[in-house]
Amino acid sequence: MSWDIFIQDLPDVPSISEVPADHxxxxxxxxxxxxxxxxxxxxxxxxxxxxxxFAVADDIDISLQFHMQDxxxxxxxxxxxxxxxxxAVCVAAILRHLGLRGLDTETSELFDGYSLDEGL
Numbered sequence: 001m002s003w004d005i006f007i008q009d010l011p012d013v014p015s016i017s018e019v020p021a022d023h024x025x026x027x028x029x030x031x032x033x034x035x036x037x038x039x040x041x042x043x044x045x046x047x048x049x050x051x052x053x054f055a056v057a058d059d060i061d062i063s064l065q066f067h068m069q070d071x072x073x074x075x076x077x078x079x080x081x082x083x084x085x086x087x088a089v090c091v092a093a094i095l096r097h098l099g100l101r102g103l104d105t106e107t108s109e110l111f112d113g114y115s116l117d118e119g120l
Contacts, residue, residue, distance in 0.1 A: 002063075005091055005102040005111050008076035012101075016109050027073035028100060031066055034074055038064065041097045042090060059086040064094075 009025035028034065031051070038053060039045050045055040051066040061084040069075040079094070079102065081087045095102055095111070104111040 002080040002082050004105045005079040005081070006076055006105070007079060007095060007098070007100050007102045010101040010103065010110065013110075016103065025076065027069040027075055028077070028098070029074055030072050031068070031074050034066070034077070034098065037098055038094055041093050055090060060084045060090050062087050062090060 007028070009028055011019055011023055013019055035047065035053060039047075042053070042055045044057045045053045045064075048054055051068065053064040055062045055064070061082040063080045063082065065078045065080065067075050067078065079091045081091065084090075091102070091111070102111040103109075
């Protein structure tokens with residue numbers, strides 16, 4: 001079981017309820033570029049297969065699954081948080097570094113990590 005955050009193209013609105021009904025998320029970037037950027041923030045991450053990064057360390061247990069738009073472009077990433085007290089902070093750091101936002105499946109609200117008080 002995991003807590004999932006969908007990292008995708010979301011508009012700059014304060015709440016998911018304010019996302020326009022006609023908003024269609026576009027691709028968020030090229031696979032290799034996104035993976036490289038994430039590994040800048042999470043250097044202990046390990047690539048698995050063509051479309052996964054696993055980040056496991058003290059208090060962090062996350063797997064990142066890349067969902068493709070086409071052969072190069074990523075449509076969205078799912079951050080599967082399996083535990084670890086600092087995992088949410090880690091996902092927040094990834095989002096900030098990528099300049100993206102996420103949809104928190106626990107709250108059905110936007111997750112950008114700026115409200116977190118702790119740092120990675």
